[in-house]
Amino acid sequence: MKILLVCNAGMSTSMLVSRMQKAAEKEKLEVEINAVPIMQAENMLSEWDIVMLGPQVRHQLSYLQKKADHQTPICVIDMRDYGMMNGEKVLAAALKAIG
Template identity: 40%
Template sequence: MKKILLACSSGMSTSLLVEKMKAHARSIGEEAEIWAVGQEQAKQEMAKADVVLIGPQMSFLKGDLQKEAAKYGISVEVINMVAYGMADGKAAYEQAISLMGGTR
């Protein structure tokens, strides 16, 4: 099962994207645990994740989060701005999968 963590300022703006990503995963027959947290919880939650996607408004924290993620051997990337703005679950899910090396 793929475990994808999304983080944004409060964890609220990514909730719709999480639901659309889950729906896309189901539609292609993949099992995925996808959840969203606020920026203050991101470091603690990443220990449970295979990859971390952060909202564009948090891009300034990417370097700091990458240092923490390195302890777990996972990637941190800013969600594609177009996918984020359009709540494109398919695009965001594919971005997460590509960061995991295709499959995990």
């Protein structure tokens, strides 16, 4: 499973990536998680099982959904979970969205 986190510059989500990876290891899940800036994400949407937007770029949701032709699920990370850097909850949200 491949999860892409997207924010303005790709840096603020790096801590969240680390916490999500720890949560995945705890659950014995094989997951690839990466963080990139919004401009880079546009060209790689189809390479991921899900794309999760940081709250600061949520205004890009419909644009990215159209760009992905609705083939890749794209959602916004819960603002509270993002602010608390709650890797477990963000990972659970990604797994739920993928189905």
